[in-house]
Amino acid sequence: MGTGTYAFVRKIWRIAAAIETGVVLLMLVVILSALGTIVLQRPATRPDEMERSYSPFVLRILDLTRLTDVYHSWWFLGLLLLVSICIVAASLDRLPSRWRYLARPYKYPEEGFRRTLHPQRTVELAPEAGVSEQTAMAAAERALTARGYRPQRVAQAGQTGLFAERNRLSQLAVYVVHLSLLLIFLGTMVDGLLGWRGILTLHPGETASAVRLGDGAWRDLGFMLRSEGAGQEHYPDGTLKQVWTNVTLIEDGRAAGQSRILINAPLVYRHVRIYQSHAGANGEELEVAHQPGLWIVWIGVVVMGIGLLFVFYLVHVRMWVVPVRCAKTGKLSLWMGGSVNRHRDGFEPRFNELARSIEEELKCTTATAPDKGVSTPEIRQAE
Amino acid sequence: MGPMKEDTTAPVKTGPRRPEGGTTLIVLVGLAIALLLSTALLNELRSGALLSETTLLYATLLFYVGAAALYLGFGVRGTEGYLRWASISTWLGLAANTAVVARHWYQAGHPPLTNLYETLLSFVWAVAVLTVVAERRYGVRVIGMITMPLAIAGVVLMEQLRTEVHPLSPLLQSNWLQVHVTLAILAYAACAVSFALAIMFLIQDRVETRTFLAIASAGTLAIYASIVVASVEKWGGLAGTGWAEIAIGHGLRLKAPLALLSWSMMAALAVVATPAVCCALGYRNWSERLVAVANRSLLAGILLQGLSLAVLLRLTGPSAAAGSGWLPTALGSSPFVLTGLVSSLLIAVFFLVLAWRRTELERLLPAAELLDRVTYRTICLAFPLLTLTIATGAYWANQAWGSYWSWDPKETWAVITWLVYALYLHMRITVGWRGRRAAYFAIAGFAVVIFTFFGVSYLLRGMHAFL
Numbered sequence: 001m002g003t004g005t006y007a008f009v010r011k012i013w014r015i016a017a018a019i020e021t022g023v024v025l026l027m028l029v030v031i032l033s034a035l036g037t038i039v040l041q042r043p044a045t046r047p048d049e050m051e052r053s054y055s056p057f058v059l060r061i062l063d064l065t066r067l068t069d070v071y072h073s074w075w076f077l078g079l080l081l082l083v084s085i086c087i088v089a090a091s092l093d094r095l096p097s098r099w100r101y102l103a104r105p106y107k108y109p110e111e112g113f114r115r116t117l118h119p120q121r122t123v124e125l126a127p128e129a130g131v132s133e134q135t136a137m138a139a140a141e142r143a144l145t146a147r148g149y150r151p152q153r154v155a156q157a158g159q160t161g162l163f164a165e166r167n168r169l170s171q172l173a174v175y176v177v178h179l180s181l182l183l184i185f186l187g188t189m190v191d192g193l194l195g196w197r198g199i200l201t202l203h204p205g206e207t208a209s210a211v212r213l214g215d216g217a218w219r220d221l222g223f224m225l226r227s228e229g230a231g232q233e234h235y236p237d238g239t240l241k242q243v244w245t246n247v248t249l250i251e252d253g254r255a256a257g258q259s260r261i262l263i264n265a266p267l268v269y270r271h272v273r274i275y276q277s278h279a280g281a282n283g284e285e286l287e288v289a290h291q292p293g294l295w296i297v298w299i300g301v302v303v304m305g306i307g308l309l310f311v312f313y314l315v316h317v318r319m320w321v322v323p324v325r326c327a328k329t330g331k332l333s334l335w336m337g338g339s340v341n342r343h344r345d346g347f348e349p350r351f352n353e354l355a356r357s358i359e360e361e362l363k364c365t366t367a368t369a370p371d372k373g374v375s376t377p378e379i380r381q382a383e
Numbered sequence: 384m385g386p387m388k389e390d391t392t393a394p395v396k397t398g399p400r401r402p403e404g405g406t407t408l409i410v411l412v413g414l415a416i417a418l419l420l421s422t423a424l425l426n427e428l429r430s431g432a433l434l435s436e437t438t439l440l441y442a443t444l445l446f447y448v449g450a451a452a453l454y455l456g457f458g459v460r461g462t463e464g465y466l467r468w469a470s471i472s473t474w475l476g477l478a479a480n481t482a483v484v485a486r487h488w489y490q491a492g493h494p495p496l497t498n499l500y501e502t503l504l505s506f507v508w509a510v511a512v513l514t515v516v517a518e519r520r521y522g523v524r525v526i527g528m529i530t531m532p533l534a535i536a537g538v539v540l541m542e543q544l545r546t547e548v549h550p551l552s553p554l555l556q557s558n559w560l561q562v563h564v565t566l567a568i569l570a571y572a573a574c575a576v577s578f579a580l581a582i583m584f585l586i587q588d589r590v591e592t593r594t595f596l597a598i599a600s601a602g603t604l605a606i607y608a609s610i611v612v613a614s615v616e617k618w619g620g621l622a623g624t625g626w627a628e629i630a631i632g633h634g635l636r637l638k639a640p641l642a643l644l645s646w647s648m649m650a651a652l653a654v655v656a657t658p659a660v661c662c663a664l665g666y667r668n669w670s671e672r673l674v675a676v677a678n679r680s681l682l683a684g685i686l687l688q689g690l691s692l693a694v695l696l697r698l699t700g701p702s703a704a705a706g707s708g709w710l711p712t713a714l715g716s717s718p719f720v721l722t723g724l725v726s727s728l729l730i731a732v733f734f735l736v737l738a739w740r741r742t743e744l745e746r747l748l749p750a751a752e753l754l755d756r757v758t759y760r761t762i763c764l765a766f767p768l769l770t771l772t773i774a775t776g777a778y779w780a781n782q783a784w785g786s787y788w789s790w791d792p793k794e795t796w797a798v799i800t801w802l803v804y805a806l807y808l809h810m811r812i813t814v815g816w817r818g819r820r821a822a823y824f825a826i827a828g829f830a831v832v833i834f835t836f837f838g839v840s841y842l843l844r845g846m847h848a849f850l
Contacts, residue, residue, distance in 0.1 A: 019809065019813050019814060022809070023806065023809070023810075026802055026805070026806055027806075029802065030799050030802050030803065033795050033798065033799055034795075034796075034799060036790065036795065037792040037795050037796060037839070037843055038843070041790075070790075071790040188788065197785065197786070235550040237550070239550060239552065240552060240553060241550065241553065242553045242556070243553060262553070263553035263554060263556075263783065264553065264554065264556060264557045264782055264783050265782070266782065266785065273781075273785060275784065275785045278553070278554065287784075287785050289785040289786065291781075291787075294781070294787070297777075297787065298778075301774045301777075304770065304774075305767075305770070305771070305774070308766070308767045308770060309767075312763050312766075312767065345756055
């Protein structure tokens with residue numbers, strides 16, 4: 001029974017971590033969200049309008065399937081949960097290999113690797129003319145350093161080579177983006193579970209602290225607001241320009257501050273945000289919101305911004321330079337190769353420029369084609 | 384630019400045969416355009432103002448239409464001189480467009496970002512800018528062939544939405560608004576360019592002309608379908624704006640345009656759908672007869688669409704005029720209907736350019752692989768912009784009405800757009816999709832952008848309704 005369960009769990013994990021699952025789930029989110037914009041949604045639409053728009057039979061079905069409140073239905077939220085689980089599974093699944101890749105960089109290019117790498121260049125050296133291994137390596141080191149790399153000498157099996165890389169962290173960029181998504185989900189969940197919204201009615205001169213929530217319940221703010229007057233401003237043509245309420249905050253019986261609440265300029269105090277409602281006439285109605293998960297969401301957004309910046313603009317570049325002696329002819333040459341994990345088309349010209357400058361410095365014959373005539377690049381896993 | 388390509392597959396075979404000199408159809412289309420524009424000119428001269436925003440907008444339209452006509456001329460004649468003049472016309476249009484933006488900004492006191500008219504103005508301007516950038520910096524000289532019709536459709540729609548400059552309501556007085564809308568426009572313009580590039584890739588990738596016919600037909604069908612669907616009010620949450628109603632029994636109410644257009648539009652719809660149907664039928668076995676039917680229905684479709692357009696303009700003409708703009712239409716007719724008809728006409732006409740001048744186009748366009756990569760790069764630019772659009776929108780919403788996410792249709796569709804492009808990136812980076820599949824995905828993504836931009840305001844309701 002142990003192996004049976006283990007195999008089953010493994011199978012579920014494989015499915016959860018697969019990209020196809022992610023694609024299917026995302027498409028489901030798309031379709032269901034779209035449905036929610038087409039079918040009239042319950043809290044926002046008045047009941048009489050619902051009844052006007054749908055026949056009773058259709059309306060019953062829509063209500064039963066919760067299509068009239070898609071975004072708060074258990075299956076939609078469950079779907080979002082599944083998406084989160086898949087993101088976690090897919091990330092964790094690839095993490096070990098990614099970590100290995102990060103923690104143990106491939107510093108010395110073996111022959112097989114050298115054969116198929118693109119882009120690459122081989123320059124013949126002429127030791128008799130004074131261009132020895134050491135000269136060539138030194139020239140390469142200088143060229144790399146001049147372009148902002150920090151080449152390190154690598155020794156393997158008696159051979160020495162150069163290795164330089166930049167932005168290794170770029171490999172983690174995708175994880176940052178996915179993490180940010182999870183943060184945003186977490187924030188909205190916290191808000192959904194622990195947050196609340198309501199209306200505070202405040203007549204000029206009065207004091208109030210009780211907020212009437214959407215479901216009819218009451219909530220006390222923990223402090224009091226006294227209205228010092230409200231106002232409106234209109235444009236010359238009569239349209240509304242601004243609505244405001246002047247309030248004094250009273251805590252423990254003492255005035256704790258004054259503020260003017262305008263549309264687009266809420267008052268943020270303690271654990272609540274207080275808004276000037278557009279619906280309220282003469283600034284008598286204030287909307288109050290408690291959003292405990294808000295800061296989590298904003299952190300998630302910022303992290304996503306950073307992550308996207310990393311994904312699109314931070315490229316992991318690796319360069320190798322090794323002297324190679326051909327087994328057949330005994331000729332000495334300098335092999336140079338580079339690799340990026342993204343935007344290969346932009347990298348190639350830069351690599352070629354670097355290789356050319358090294359070549360010119362060594363004043364040798366021009367590049368020979370790589371072994372085995374690999375002329376067009378295979379589509380590799382990197383973009 | 385791509386190397387000289389040997390045209391061994393003769394793709395023109397599956398498009399309509401190029402007429403002798405192409406004169407008849409071109410003359411008809413040219414006359415129609417001239418008629419439309421001279422109506423506008425007469426209206427303008429009557430009103431007297433010379434450098435008003437309306438005149439400048441009209442000049443913009445004139446130059447964009449001129450550019451599109453020159454691209455069409457290239458389609459008929461094939462000489463590169465047309466392309467040069469088309470580019471000049473685009474530049475002139477951009478200059479006029481900039482003048483409109485500047486004038487509107489000056490008059491309104493805020494950048495043009497606060498309602499659908501202003502947003503469209505900025506969007507069309509951005510598309511024109513990206514067109515000349517693509518032409519100049521990246522040498523993609525025929526991108527205007529796809530972006531100019533887009534710009535034209537945008538200006539046509541704009542002209543009917545012309546309202547007086549209103550002072551900003553309290554809700555819209557926010558710097559975050561300007562940041563949010565600017566980002567949205569830049570993102571949508573980038574998506575539009577990626578769409579144009581994807582189409583050009585498909586041309587270079589030797590996709591058969593009949594597939595383009597199917598896509599064009601499907602696109603036109605979608606436009607007509609949305610007009611028809613939005614005309615029937617009883618379908619739950621779908622609603623048009625400001626239309627007269629006609630009861631046709633059983634609680635169903637039709638909006639005026641459909642009744643007005645009636646038989647002409649139904650005929651056009653049927654004919655327009657035919658190529659798509661032919662493609663579906665001939666999927667496995669594309670017989671000569673199906674090809675002939677598809678070709679003929681395309682040409683007939685152009686004529687019928689032109690007829691529908693004429694009927695619409697005639698029936699909603701000056702006698703029932705209300706509202707400003709150079710083409711006064713009755714309140715009973717939605718601006719989106721007119722724009723939809725114009726767009727489908729443009730799609731059909733420009734398909735003809737593809738059918739007639741496929742070889743020359745393939746010579747002038749860059750290599751397929753380059754187009755594929757640039758499409759990807761453009762989406763790499765669009766995606767962060769989309770992300771920032773949603774983020775700034777959420778932040779502003781939180782400042783304005785205390786909720787950063789209310790599943791408002793516009794918000795929801797913005798996220799859907801984001802998800803579709805995220806899927807594109809995933810398919811490309813992780814699964815390794817390239818070439819054709821990626822191009823189709825990019826085109827589908829832009830269709831979603833169009834729905835988010837217009838479909839939501841036109842077909843759905845919500846808090847974003849002021850846009």
